[in-house]
Amino acid sequence: MNMKNVLLPAFYMPPISWFSVFLDAENEIIFEQFEHFPKQTYRNRANIYGANGKLSLIIPMNHNGKREMKDIEISYTEDWRTLHWKSIKTAYQSSPYFEYYEDKFRKIFDLKEKFLLDFNLKGLEVIQQVLKTEKAHSLNEEYIKNPDGINLREKFSAKHPSEFEMDEYYQTFSDKLGFQKDLSVLDLICNKGPESLAYIKKVKQS
Template sequence: MPIITDLLYLPPIEYFVAIQGHQEIWLDSKERYQKQTFRNRTQIRLANKVENISLPVIGGNKKVNFAEVEIDYNQKWKNIHLRGIQSAYGKAPFYEFYFPYIEDVFAKNLTKLSELNLELLTVCLKLLKLEVSVKYMEIIGEQPNVTDMRGIIHPKEGFEARNILMPTQYSQLFGSEFVPNLSIIDLLFCAGPESKEILTKSQKND
């Protein structure tokens, strides 16, 4: 059964919990860009705080097709993101195994935000060993037997407001209190091959 989702930047764990059990991810090719969403931001855990890192874009507004939104390379965001990820997870157990895959995507200097997000999503699905295909759909109306997750996972409200994630704790690098629903890279770098099982355990049952 397919699931329709937004195309997010290094999505939160909740996203991957939501797509488990689906064979296809459908993306809306005519989607409009929306500010202040996970399309251009993600959350990582540093030594003293949870940090929101965001991608600067050129001309992003609701009238623009998301596929046309460009990344602003005039700002030094890439160095900030790579240094931030290294600072947060450089000592994590599986960082050295998984980080090169993420770094390789950044090295391509992709100009479109949607292209970057899609490549990073593809890499994360591979590292999680989730057998899910991703495709763009030209026309998405109401579809029988299709789960529509568009607009559901949003940074303006916590995951507790949605019926998707029941966090399963894993060993994080910093702090004594577990922080749920960070970027999927937090789980990958900290839990490695156990990540898929943790996602399965984190599915909220009605």
């Protein structure tokens, strides 16, 4: 198998499309840690499906004047962890699998990392445990504007519709509000449980 180097941004409870790239057996994953932190992206936000539709959970930043992703600090001035966890519980407690994974997911919100990058990577560890995957990854060593391999730093937009094709699956509120595509992988896991991994592997980039 020819491995491809893929440069990925490190996200907070990433969307399904991100996981389809991350878990692709042909992709050698390198996380970008030296980029200038771009605002309004999945680096510090995750979309879930609430009772009124798509809901963005946003991690507040501690503005320390530093710009590189690895130096971005999380603000704990407000208790956003309790808030995010409450939103997730409210959104998914009636989904088929939430109860089954609740204790594992809860661990993400017990983390109190200083840096966003560390928080995202530890959160990813929890999600990998849930998915029963052990995908290896590394961090890049410097910022390269046009890196060798596949550069997906700007690929996943929190502002535009997803460019990935995925089948509809039953979501807790889809009867009322229709299918919401490419939410956080949490949405998929709470609704599809052990079938989530097979689903992720079928997701294609359009």
